[in-house]
Amino acid sequence: MPVHEAMLMPPTRRDPPKPGPRDSLNDESRLLVRSRNGDHEAFGELVQRNQRRLWLVCRQYLGADEADAALARVGLDAEAAARPIAKYSRGMLQRIGLAQALIHEPDLVFLDEPTASLDFGNQVRVLERLAQLAAQGIAVLFSTHDPDHAFLCAQRALLLAEGRVLALGPPREVIRSDTLERLYRVSVRIVQTADGAHSCVPSLGGRS
Numbered sequence: 663m664p665v666h667e668a669m670l671m672p673p674t675r676r677d678p679p680k681p682g683p684r685d686s687l688n689d690e691s692r693l694l695v696r697s698r699n700g701d702h703e704a705f706g707e708l709v710q711r712n713q714r715r716l717w718l719v720c721r722q723y724l725g726a727d728e729a730d731a732a733l734a735r736v737g738l739d740a741e742a743a744a745r746p747i748a749k750y751s752r753g754m755l756q757r758i759g760l761a762q763a764l765i766h767e768p769d770l771v772f773l774d775e776p777t778a779s780l781d782f783g784n785q786v787r788v789l790e791r792l793a794q795l796a797a798q799g800i801a802v803l804f805s806t807h808d809p810d811h812a813f814l815c816a817q818r819a820l821l822l823a824e825g826r827v828l829a830l831g832p833p834r835e836v837i838r839s840d841t842l843e844r845l846y847r848v849s850v851r852i853v854q855t856a857d858g859a860h861s862c863v864p865s866l867g868g869r870s
Contacts, residue, residue: 752779756784769799769801774805785811793815796815809837809842812833812837813859817833821836821845828844837862839852848865850863850865
């Protein structure tokens, strides 16, 4: 067929291609670019996708029984973990991440800000789980920006200021007004409730 005749033929109508692995990869690449540009929703979507993918891998290679037992230890079940990503709350994602850390029944667990971005209720639920793990004989080391978390469930607290140890010891001994003022440069009072619990109360308009 002459070239000029081929150029004059109407284009052939084709069905749109079905999305494949490459399309999924491109989609995640776009989410990554948006995340790097400060899009918090895109970052949250990436976290959810990878958290769920990692959990499914755990179930596949380590066995459903072990995975389900780890879920039970953080107050979830297999049905909850199998929900669509859109139905995952931040608290649920945090607990799934904790279950992943527990699947090999470790003696020690490191957690980096396990209550980050959680509402008040889910913060309490995560701290309750950490206290339960400690009661079961698992050593738990976690970081937090809220000193009240140490009062609630920690046996020892390490205060770091500019990469140096400011204080180390039982929370009620090292979390004091003077150490918190040095750490955060704000005025803070430590109050004790009727049941003996301690809490930090900042003074607005205090030190800067």
